[in-house]
């Protein structure tokens with residue numbers, strides 16, 4: 193078994209897809225659909241469109257539901273807290289972080305949250321990470337894992 197995709201509901205599909213397409217070099221649009229099963233309509237009323245983007249072996253399913261308002265769970269409830277992407281070099285970590293700031297202050301994208309990306313932190317095993325929010329306020333981590341730690 194292997195992981196297949198992360199599904200992200202957004203209030204602004206175009207804003208979200210455009211941001212992901214710019215933030216992740218090499219990301220591609222695999223397919224989109226605007227017709228759904230009755231089960232999907234029951235689970236996700238007023239869904240209008242779903243887009244699959246893929247970067248490396250990570251797929252995102254972005255979808256929008258018309259007229260549905262969103263709020264975020266407080267930090268003390270059980271929920272996915274963040275997903276983490278591993279990059280091959282420490283320089284990649286820096287590049288992604290700088291790109292995050294470039295896009296955040298480009299004026300092109302609407303961000304639901306005002307929080308900035310964190311500094312890069314290095315833990316006792318020399319694993320380096322920073323944390324950031326996407327345009328929807330969903331938290332992600334970007335990490336560099338040194339070679340000697342990768343088999344763990």
Ligand SMILES: [Fe+2]
Nearest residue numbers: 274275276333
């Ligand atoms: Fe993490």
